[in-house]
Amino acid sequence: VSALAGAIRWAPDGHAAELLDQTLLPEAEVWLRIETADAMAEAIAALRVRGAPAIGIAAAMAVALAAKRHVAEPADRFRAGVEHAAQRLVGTRPTAVNLAWAVDRMLAAMRAAPATIEPAVLAARLHEEASAILEEDRLMCRRIGEHGVTLFPAEPVSVLTHCNAGALATGGIGTALAPIYIAHERGRRVRVFADETRPLLQGSRLTTWELQRAGVDVTVVPDSVAALLLRDARVHMVLVGADRIAANGDVANKVGTYGLAVLARHHGVPFYVAAPTSTIDVRSASGRDIAIEERDADEVRRGFGRLTAPPAASVYAPAFDVTPAELITAIVTDRGILHPPYGGSIRQSLSA
Amino acid sequence: VSALAGAIRWAPDGHAAELLDQTLLPEAEVWLRIETADAMAEAIAALRVRGAPAIGIAAAMAVALAAKRHVAEPADRFRAGVEHAAQRLVGTRPTAVNLAWAVDRMLAAMRAAPATIEPAVLAARLHEEASAILEEDRLMCRRIGEHGVTLFPAEPVSVLTHCNAGALATGGIGTALAPIYIAHERGRRVRVFADETRPLLQGSRLTTWELQRAGVDVTVVPDSVAALLLRDARVHMVLVGADRIAANGDVANKVGTYGLAVLARHHGVPFYVAAPTSTIDVRSASGRDIAIEERDADEVRRGFGRLTAPPAASVYAPAFDVTPAELITAIVTDRGILHPPYGGSIRQSLSA
Numbered sequence: 001v002s003a004l005a006g007a008i009r010w011a012p013d014g015h016a017a018e019l020l021d022q023t024l025l026p027e028a029e030v031w032l033r034i035e036t037a038d039a040m041a042e043a044i045a046a047l048r049v050r051g052a053p054a055i056g057i058a059a060a061m062a063v064a065l066a067a068k069r070h071v072a073e074p075a076d077r078f079r080a081g082v083e084h085a086a087q088r089l090v091g092t093r094p095t096a097v098n099l100a101w102a103v104d105r106m107l108a109a110m111r112a113a114p115a116t117i118e119p120a121v122l123a124a125r126l127h128e129e130a131s132a133i134l135e136e137d138r139l140m141c142r143r144i145g146e147h148g149v150t151l152f153p154a155e156p157v158s159v160l161t162h163c164n165a166g167a168l169a170t171g172g173i174g175t176a177l178a179p180i181y182i183a184h185e186r187g188r189r190v191r192v193f194a195d196e197t198r199p200l201l202q203g204s205r206l207t208t209w210e211l212q213r214a215g216v217d218v219t220v221v222p223d224s225v226a227a228l229l230l231r232d233a234r235v236h237m238v239l240v241g242a243d244r245i246a247a248n249g250d251v252a253n254k255v256g257t258y259g260l261a262v263l264a265r266h267h268g269v270p271f272y273v274a275a276p277t278s279t280i281d282v283r284s285a286s287g288r289d290i291a292i293e294e295r296d297a298d299e300v301r302r303g304f305g306r307l308t309a310p311p312a313a314s315v316y317a318p319a320f321d322v323t324p325a326e327l328i329t330a331i332v333t334d335r336g337i338l339h340p341p342y343g344g345s346i347r348q349s350l351s352a
Numbered sequence: 353v354s355a356l357a358g359a360i361r362w363a364p365d366g367h368a369a370e371l372l373d374q375t376l377l378p379e380a381e382v383w384l385r386i387e388t389a390d391a392m393a394e395a396i397a398a399l400r401v402r403g404a405p406a407i408g409i410a411a412a413m414a415v416a417l418a419a420k421r422h423v424a425e426p427a428d429r430f431r432a433g434v435e436h437a438a439q440r441l442v443g444t445r446p447t448a449v450n451l452a453w454a455v456d457r458m459l460a461a462m463r464a465a466p467a468t469i470e471p472a473v474l475a476a477r478l479h480e481e482a483s484a485i486l487e488e489d490r491l492m493c494r495r496i497g498e499h500g501v502t503l504f505p506a507e508p509v510s511v512l513t514h515c516n517a518g519a520l521a522t523g524g525i526g527t528a529l530a531p532i533y534i535a536h537e538r539g540r541r542v543r544v545f546a547d548e549t550r551p552l553l554q555g556s557r558l559t560t561w562e563l564q565r566a567g568v569d570v571t572v573v574p575d576s577v578a579a580l581l582l583r584d585a586r587v588h589m590v591l592v593g594a595d596r597i598a599a600n601g602d603v604a605n606k607v608g609t610y611g612l613a614v615l616a617r618h619h620g621v622p623f624y625v626a627a628p629t630s631t632i633d634v635r636s637a638s639g640r641d642i643a644i645e646e647r648d649a650d651e652v653r654r655g656f657g658r659l660t661a662p663p664a665a666s667v668y669a670p671a672f673d674v675t676p677a678e679l680i681t682a683i684v685t686d687r688g689i690l691h692p693p694y695g696g697s698i699r700q701s702l703s704a
Contacts, residue, residue, distance in 0.1 A: 026662045193668070196652065196661075198550060198574040204652065204661035212662050219666040220652055222550040223576045224608025228673050231610065256576025258583065259615060266614045300548065300556065300572055304656030309548075309556035310378045310564050314571040316545070321580050 003181045003214040004167040006138065008049060008057050010131070015068065017061040021048045022168055026209040037066040037085035044099070045092040050202075051169020052243060053137050053276065056098030059089045060130040063106040067123035078119040082110060082126070097244070098278070102133055134171045140276045141172030143334035148179030148274050149186075151237070151330065151337070156189035158235045160226060163197045163254035164206040165241025165274065176241040176274045177211070179332070184216050192218045193229055197254060199299040199317060223256055230267040238264045242275035242331075249325030249342025250287030251275075255318050261327035270329040277333045280346055287322030295319050355533045355566040356519040358490065360401060360409050362483070367420065369413040373400045374520060378561040389418040389437035396451070397444040403521020404595065405489050405628065408450030411441045412482040415458040419475035430471040434462060434478070449596070450630070454485055486523045492628045493524030495686035500531030500626050501538075503589070503682065503689070508541035510587045512578060515549045515606035516558040517593025517626065528593040528626045529563070531684070536568050544570045545581055549606060551651040551669060575608055582619040590616045594627035594683075601677030601694025602639030603627075607670050613679035622681040629685045632698055639674035647671050 007020040017034045023046065024030050032048065034040050040062035043049055049058045066085030070078045086103045093099055109129045113122050159180060166174035173181040183190045192211055197203035204220045211218040221229065229235050238260050244252040251257070251273050264271040284290050297315035301308060309315070331338040331345075335352060338345040359372040368387045375398065376382050384400065386392050392414035395401055401410045418437030422430045438455045445451055461481040465474050511532060518526035525533040535542045544563055549555035556572045563570040573581065581587050590612050596604040603609070603625050616623040636642050649667035654660060661667070683690040683697075687704065690697040 027659045195576075196550065198548065198576060201660050204665070208661050208665045212665060217666075219668050220661050221668050222607070222652060223574070224547075224550060224611060225668060225670065225673075227611030227614055228607065228670060229668075255574070255580065259576060259579030259611070262579060262618045263611060263614055266618065300574060304658050304660070306656050307379045308553050308656070309560050309572050313556070313560045313564060314569075316571050316573050316577060316581075318577065318580060321577075 003173050004210050005173070006054070006171040007168045008054055008061070008134070008171060010061070014127070017058070017065065019043060019049050019058065020168070022050055022206060023048055025205050035065065036069060037062040037089060040065065041088050041092050044089070051164065052098040052279070053170040054168070055093065056102035057130070057134050057137055057171045059099045060102040060106050060133045062089050063103060064123070064126045064130040067126040071119045071123045073119065075115070075117075075119055078122070079110065083107065097281070101278070105133065106130065137171035139172070140334040141170050141174055141178045142182070144175050144274050144276065144332055145173060145178030145182035147334075147337050148239070148272070148332040149182045151272060151332070152179065152183055152188070153236050156191055157183060158191040158193070160193045160195070160229060160235040160238045160260070161207060162195040162203060162240045162256055162260055164202040166207055166210050168206050168210055169241070175276065176239050177207070178274065179239065180211070180216060181214065184214065190216060192216060193235055194218055194220050195223050195226055195256065196220055197256065198223055199295065199303050202254070226260055227263050230263050230269055235269065237269060238271045240273055242273050242279050243320055244284065244290055245273070245275060245280045245331065245346070246284040246286050246290060247280070247282045247343065247346060248286045249328060249331065249340065249346060250290070251323045251328060251331075252287065252290045252292070252320045253323065255321045258321040258323045261323045265327050271327060272330055272332060273328055274332040277335050277349065280350065282350065287324060290322055292321065293319045355525045356562050357525070358406065358486075358523040359520045360406055360413070360486070360523060362413070366479070369410070369417065371395060371401050371410065372520070374402055374558060375400055377557050387417065388421060389414040389441060392417065393440050393444050396441070403516065404450040404631070405522040406520070407445065408454035409482070409486050409489055409523045411451045412454040412458050412485045414441050415455060416475070416478045416482040419471075419478040423471045423475045425471065427467070427469075427471055430474070431462065435459065449633075453630070457485065458482065489523035491524070492686040493522050493526055493530045494534070496527050496626050496628065496684055497525060497530030497534035499686075499689050500591070500624070500684040501534045503624060503684070504531065504535055504540070505588050508543055509535060510543040510545070512545045512547070512581060512587040512590045512612070513559060514547040514555060514592045514608055514612055516554040518559055518562050520558050520562055521593070527628065528591050529559070530626065531591065532563070532568060533566065536566065542568060544568060545587055546570055546572050547575050547578055547608065548572055549608065550575055551647065551655050554606070578612055579615050582615050582621055587621065589622045589624055591624045591626060594625050594631050595672055596636065596642055597625070597627060597632045597683065597698070598636040598638050598642060599632070599634045599695065599698060600638045601680060601683065601690075601692065601698060602642070603675045603680060603683075604639065604642045604644070604672045605675065607673045610673040610675045613675045617679050623679060624682055624684060625680055626684040629687050629701065632702065634702065639676060642674055644673065645671045
């Protein structure tokens, strides 16, 4: 039994991407064969692939697939076809920073190539660029894991996590889950409590699924049970991912993260965030600069095919919340562990 | 539009009880006509009626229904029939304190009657006793509401609540929701945020339904959003019910209550508990003496008819948690508002 190595990969024949359809988990493990950029755009929009790093990889592979598709055309039509596919991909989830970043990187690789280059050669180069993005992500996950595992106290280590910042969200072994996988690989005893994470249940549906599959001891808890775990000293630390980190160390992540940070502080339990350096957004001076998107009310009112609230009930369901830097014990990145005050440690890390 | 006056009542003809089937809410509002003690035992076991006060009333009415059923029999067979029904009722939910209390009170009324009394007269007396229990509960709710509303600051008042401690849980306008209904009756503007309350969603399914029906402004939030509401100063207070209150003021209530109390303290927001004096259990010196029951794992793994976690996932799902007295700003009872230190105020209230 070993960790899932990401939820997205090239098909063995190299003509398609394969992705694990996360909307079907944990009821069914279905790998989709994605042969076109359009099919990938649909998969991204329908959340079949999710998690910022995984979405970036998916988009990069989709650009490479568009290139393969137009490879028999004249160079100008080839390039126009790739640009068109790129545009469609960026529109699928307009707020996903990694998606735009990955597509831009693919287009930059194409634009940097001389005009005289053969479409077939350029298509191969784009395939390599997408593979590089995937491989860099895989390495980034392992580095986060190796840095993070140094924070684990004597065994058996017991960790509380929220949402899914695991293999399913990345091209590797995840961000917040990476130190757990590394510890498990090294034969250390690790126990994980996974918050269910309403409304979309990424904790119970995804984190529990991937940890159990890798042989890691995992227990699901309703979100409201976390306080009890902390009070009863059943966890040594809280370890979560991040959607965006401001220049001062404030962290935007799945809603519920902020409450966990307050509860961890109250109980004297360390609260760690694990994320790639690319999650740091220096244009956001603090959490106040991060806009919080609201979810659709029906995710709460009828998320499971049943009416779980009156059909016209008002719902307040922000997707994210912001945890202020002062509640965060340390931030684990692929470049090392950042300590407070984060304004300085983040600047130093980015310039290193 | 007015508040629901409890989820259980006599049918107009007096030959049956009527109860609102809570397992069907909010999808359908179905009042069941319950004509026998056996049918009521089934309804209690299947959670068609829930909430400690409502279950007590249901059991008392069921004893009265058993008496009606055996009224044509000789006195000894009449009494044996009633005792037998009482025994079956107590077994439906063995941990429900109010159920045993109500059944005992009904049996005491029967046993206190002279042996020569006609079954028809005794059956009428038992009907009266059940009606008294219902009426006392109705009044208890109003008294809690009248005391509690004095804690409401200037309008519009914004209250965060958890689970359902409303009309659906009592014979009247509820316990934690009673001050809200009283304020609404008096034309004051009240806004309620209702925690969804996983795993059984009593907040989104029941609290939201009954408040909306009464015209009270209510918004559902996933449990993990509460911290954000408190941080953004969108609520003036947290107000919850109680399943049991220890002699020192520690409160056992639906899981998630303790976390809310910690979050309220962190944000300087008052945290109030509303419950009838009968909820105080002087045999429990502190919360440490209250046993916490665990729920069935499948409430978390497949609570919505869909698999929401791997089928063999470990689950930790305690039904209740204990909030220590030091996090509770005040306890609202039918006899008045108790302030800390609760050891003294509780003793004084019980002896008054």
